[in-house]
Amino acid sequence: MSSFLDDIETLVPALRRYARALTRNTDQADDLVQDCLERAITKQSLWRPIGPLRPWLFKIMINLYRNDRRRQRNSPEQETLDVLPFEPATPATQGARLALAETAAALQRLPAEQREALLLVALEGMSYAEAASALDIPQGTLMSRIGRAREALRTMVDGTGPRLRSVK
Amino acid sequence: MSDTNMITETDLNAYVDGELDPAKRAAVEAYLADNPAESERVAAWRDQTATLRALYGHVADEAVPSRLSPHRLVIERRHRMMRSVTAIAAALVLVVLGGVSGWVGRGLTTPNLTEATLVSEAEAAHALYAPEVLHPVEVSGQDGAHLTKWLSKRLDRTLAIPDLSSAGFSLVGGRLLPAATSAAALLMYENRDGSRVTLYIVPKAGAETAMRFSSGGGLTAVSWQAETLGCVLVGNLPRETLLGLAKASYGSLDSASAI
Numbered sequence: 001m002s003s004f005l006d007d008i009e010t011l012v013p014a015l016r017r018y019a020r021a022l023t024r025n026t027d028q029a030d031d032l033v034q035d036c037l038e039r040a041i042t043k044q045s046l047w048r049p050i051g052p053l054r055p056w057l058f059k060i061m062i063n064l065y066r067n068d069r070r071r072q073r074n075s076p077e078q079e080t081l082d083v084l085p086f087e088p089a090t091p092a093t094q095g096a097r098l099a100l101a102e103t104a105a106a107l108q109r110l111p112a113e114q115r116e117a118l119l120l121v122a123l124e125g126m127s128y129a130e131a132a133s134a135l136d137i138p139q140g141t142l143m144s145r146i147g148r149a150r151e152a153l154r155t156m157v158d159g160t161g162p163r164l165r166s167v168k
Numbered sequence: 169m170s171d172t173n174m175i176t177e178t179d180l181n182a183y184v185d186g187e188l189d190p191a192k193r194a195a196v197e198a199y200l201a202d203n204p205a206e207s208e209r210v211a212a213w214r215d216q217t218a219t220l221r222a223l224y225g226h227v228a229d230e231a232v233p234s235r236l237s238p239h240r241l242v243i244e245r246r247h248r249m250m251r252s253v254t255a256i257a258a259a260l261v262l263v264v265l266g267g268v269s270g271w272v273g274r275g276l277t278t279p280n281l282t283e284a285t286l287v288s289e290a291e292a293a294h295a296l297y298a299p300e301v302l303h304p305v306e307v308s309g310q311d312g313a314h315l316t317k318w319l320s321k322r323l324d325r326t327l328a329i330p331d332l333s334s335a336g337f338s339l340v341g342g343r344l345l346p347a348a349t350s351a352a353a354l355l356m357y358e359n360r361d362g363s364r365v366t367l368y369i370v371p372k373a374g375a376e377t378a379m380r381f382s383s384g385g386g387l388t389a390v391s392w393q394a395e396t397l398g399c400v401l402v403g404n405l406p407r408e409t410l411l412g413l414a415k416a417s418y419g420s421l422d423s424a425s426a427i
Contacts, residue, residue: 005238012236013228021224030233037238038301039362041245063362103219121185122217123224128187136361147181150213158212 007053008040014054014124015061021119022065024108032068036061051133055126058134062116069112099157106156114149117142175199180206184213245302252303263346283398285348287382287389290368290400293345293354294387298364305341305356315342319353323371325396330367330420332357335413337365357413365403365410367417372398379414381407390414394421 015036019029039060107115113135120131121142132139175196182188183196200207234240297304307315312329320327322344329339337357345352347370355367377393390410391400399421401414 005242008238012232012238013230016230016232016236017224017227020227021220030236033236034241035301037236037241038245041238041242042301060362100219100223103216104223107220119220123220128182128185143178143181146185147177150181150216153216154209154212157216 005041008037008057011054011057012037015057018058018119018124019061019065021107021123022115024104032061032065035064039064052130055130055134058120058124058126059136062134066112102157103153106153109156110149110152114145114152117145118149118153121146180210181213184210184217248302256306263351266346283377283380283391283393286368286370286372286398287391287400289347289352290366290391290402291385291387291389293352293368294366294402295385297343297354297356298366304364305354306343308341309339311341312339319344319369322351323353323369325371327353327369328420329355330417332413332416335409335416336360337413340364363403363405365401365405365413368400368402369421370398371396374398379411379418381411392418394418397421 012033015033016029019032020026023029023032036057040057043060107118110118117131117135120126120134121128124131126134128139128142132142135142137145179188179192179196183193188196200210307318309315316327316329319329319342329342332339336359338359340356340358342353342355345354350371353369355369356364357367358364372393373396374393376395379390379392382389382391387402387404388407388410389400389402391398392414393399399414399417401410401417403410403413
């Protein structure tokens with residue numbers, strides 16, 4: 001049990017990162033991670049994960065996130081979103097800050113399934129096999145979601161690109 | 169050369185994600201060298217990845233709040249379980265008091281345990297316990313023998329806890345609940361997706377009935393009367409799935425009453 005907990009512990013920073021990117025809200029993201037860990041600890045006594053731990057934990061968290069979204073859709077209350085998830089450590093130029101904010105906003109406009117897939121691969125650096133397992137979908141479906149996500153992001157961010165470039 | 173003609177968008181994505189073998193990678197690189205527009209697209213995708221990491225990569229370097237320590241969560245869980253043991257003991261006192269007052273007041277009311285009462289009790293129990301993350305059950309399914317013995321004793325019936333694993337549902341465990349005229353057993357099952365169904369069982373004599381559906385509040389219930397048991401299976405699943413599970417449960421509970 002204790003080595004299982006140690007293994008989980010090493011994955012907590014990555015879970016927080018992914019949750020933050022999904023929710024754009026620090027508290028909501030950490031609540032999600034906590035729910036995920038509690039679920040994993042409870043489930044562990046019922047099923048020892050057969051495969052690798054990382055996709056298994058992400059799968060639990062993604063399912064909880066989807067449940068939360070379903071519930072939120074039924075209640076009118078809106079969570080506040082962080083406009084920029086952080087103050088850049090190095091003072092960025094206004095143009096660079098805009099590009100970051102723009103990508104963050106565009107990411108939120110993607111269909112949830114594309115956002116979940118792209119973030120697993122691009123942000124978390126998962127292999128296609130791992131990400132497909134975390135999302136419980138065939139690898140071909142994963143690849144098409146990633147392809148569509150990238151093109152949609154490019155179109156959204158590029159749409160205002162020429163204006164940004166002309167300012168520079 | 170022929171290879172570069174067959175480069176698809178999927179290949180380009182796999183190239184960006186480092187998922188290609190060396191030969192295919194070389195073919196993609198040759199293709200990109202000949203196609204500046206495609207090359208620009210790939211560069212834009214790489215920029216996206218870099219931007220996403222710039223936006224959120226730092227989160228993994230932050231100090232993790234102590235509430236997210238798995239070791240601490242396990243300790244807190246144990247404490248809560250201890251507290252719930254105390255709460256269960258208090259609840260049992262209330263059940264006994266309720267039983268005594270029910271006996272004293274007998275004759276004042278005629279208990280009329282209709283099927284509708286049974287279904288609404290089962291739905292209420294499901295709604296209360298199925299979303300529980302930390303202690304959905306009193307006795308874990310791992311303790312199967314103890315669970316069977318305990319519930320059989322409290323319901324005064326020989327219960328065989330249905331095995332639904334062939335339908336992909338494993339036993340989370342069970343608990344005892346007060347029902348309108350007796351104790352009730354609540355068994356909880358869960359599949360790998362975390363979907364839960366509960367089987368609510370009360371000792372109740374009556375003629376065997378067919379399985380009946382009722383739905384409400386996002387839940388579907390299948391109820392039936394077995395020889396000496398009233399049973400209700402509740403879940404948020406398609407009717408056919410629930411019916412399959414109900415039939416499997418019926419088979420195994422019924423074989424027990426024949427023993």
